[in-house]
Amino acid sequence: MKLTNALTIDDLKKMAKNRVPKMFFDYADSGALTEQTYRDNESDFAKIRLVQRIARSLSNRSLKTTMIGQDVSMPLALSPIGMTGMQRANGEILAALAAKKAGIPYTLSTMSICSIEDIAEATKAPFWFQLYVMRDHDYVRNTLDRAKKANVSALVLTMDLQMLAQRHKDLRNGLTAPPRFTPKHIFQMASRPMWCLRMLGTNKHSFGNIKGHAKGTDNLRSISTWTHDQFDLELNWDSVAWIRDYWGGKLIIKGILDARDAKAAVKAGADAIIVSNHGGRQLDGAPSSIRVLPEIVKAVGDKTEIHLDGGIRNGQDILKARALGAQGVYIGRPYIYGLGAGGEKGVTRTIDILRNELDMSMGLCGERNIDNVGTHNIYSNDLS
Numbered sequence: 001m002k003l004t005n006a007l008t009i010d011d012l013k014k015m016a017k018n019r020v021p022k023m024f025f026d027y028a029d030s031g032a033l034t035e036q037t038y039r040d041n042e043s044d045f046a047k048i049r050l051v052q053r054i055a056r057s058l059s060n061r062s063l064k065t066t067m068i069g070q071d072v073s074m075p076l077a078l079s080p081i082g083m084t085g086m087q088r089a090n091g092e093i094l095a096a097l098a099a100k101k102a103g104i105p106y107t108l109s110t111m112s113i114c115s116i117e118d119i120a121e122a123t124k125a126p127f128w129f130q131l132y133v134m135r136d137h138d139y140v141r142n143t144l145d146r147a148k149k150a151n152v153s154a155l156v157l158t159m160d161l162q163m164l165a166q167r168h169k170d171l172r173n174g175l176t177a178p179p180r181f182t183p184k185h186i187f188q189m190a191s192r193p194m195w196c197l198r199m200l201g202t203n204k205h206s207f208g209n210i211k212g213h214a215k216g217t218d219n220l221r222s223i224s225t226w227t228h229d230q231f232d233l234e235l236n237w238d239s240v241a242w243i244r245d246y247w248g249g250k251l252i253i254k255g256i257l258d259a260r261d262a263k264a265a266v267k268a269g270a271d272a273i274i275v276s277n278h279g280g281r282q283l284d285g286a287p288s289s290i291r292v293l294p295e296i297v298k299a300v301g302d303k304t305e306i307h308l309d310g311g312i313r314n315g316q317d318i319l320k321a322r323a324l325g326a327q328g329v330y331i332g333r334p335y336i337y338g339l340g341a342g343g344e345k346g347v348t349r350t351i352d353i354l355r356n357e358l359d360m361s362m363g364l365c366g367e368r369n370i371d372n373v374g375t376h377n378i379y380s381n382d383l384s
């Protein structure tokens with residue numbers, strides 16, 4: 001299938017499956033344990049219905065809005081995704097370029113393959129950076145210094161991964177970066193020759209923000225080894241205070257799923273919070289993000305900006321999240337599938353599909369400006 005024939009995110013997912021080695025495709029298409037929360041993120045969106053209105057003026061529609069005060073062409077950002085550069089060679093650079101061209105923010109993960117400096121050099125534009133807090137605070141300070149130097153315009157602090165949840169597929173596949181060269185892994189890669197060729201054309205095969213920047217990381221291969229050794233089991237709101245002070249710029253706190261934590265994040269000085277369960281990859285059995293959004297909006301919606309991620313698979317999901325109080329949303333897997341399917345153009349295709357669906361659905365709801373969308377557009381939010 002050609003990229004231009006892909007009409008849905010699911011089309012891009014099928015293409016990615018045929019183009020990305022199994023271990024890396026599975027890494028994206030997986031959740032923790034039984035994957036219940038991963039499934040709920042999508043299926044709960046599908047339970048929400050929209051109000052249809054007719055005979056309303058629909059010319060000059062606009063999806064433009066702001067996220068943390070930055071202009072965006074639509075209320076969408078790209079999520080931080082570890083090892084994006086294993087879905088496609090130089091994947092982080094390609095995704096960041098597509099986001100820049102689309103006028104939406106790109107968030108680089110701490111666990112990326114391309115480094116902060118690689119993105120700054122390739123895009124020559126501000127981007128967002130996601131921080132995992134390591135026990136080695138020198139590493140954290142050094143990383144924040146690098147981010148400031150690279151013109152990073154917002155720090156996304158992920159708080160829901162002090163421990164790494166078990167994802168069965170990754171363990172079964174023996175996932176590492178760079179990949180191991182066992183017969184099984186060689187077979188998986190050899191069956192995707194274009195992927196291999198592109199990988200041979202880059203020297204970016206390991207964790208660019210960590211390897212060589214943190215102590216004992218010269219032979220870093222496995223995310224799970226690193227997380228077990230370095231992720232801060234004692235991370236708390238005091239840690240957020242010193243990170244916020246050291247950073248000094250816009251701060252977005254990611255991984256909020258409970259109103260009490262939302263209030264604590266506001267108290268800690270978050271400019272925005274992301275209602276998120278890490279795409280169903282951490283606490284399996286936790287509720288979907290869209291399900292808890294209304295209660296979090298009720299608790300802190302007048303005190304901070306609220307974003308959401310998890311389960312956005314079409315433009316209507318963006319509309320629903322926006323109507324229920326999220327100022328903006330993020331996508332993870334949808335753009336990873338686009339990237340695997342067709343590199344930068346594939347990510348652009350992902351964004352275009354979502355933009356078209358959002359615009360069309362907003363118009364059919366009788367709205368012509370995204371900033372006017374609200375709970376009046378929701379027919380039922382009963383997810384039972």
Ligand SMILES: Cc1cc2nc3c(=O)[nH]c(=O)nc-3n(C[C@H](O)[C@H](O)[C@H](O)COP(=O)(O)O)c2cc1C
Nearest residue numbers: 028079080081082109158278279310311331332333
């Ligand atoms: C393959 C993969 C890797 C991820 N890596 C990170 C990461 O490094 N840092 C982070 O904060 N979140 C990470 N996430 C979570 C995403 O940022 C985001 O919360 C999630 O993907 C949103 O759900 P969606 O994929 O349904 O859009 C990852 C998600 C996936 C699927």
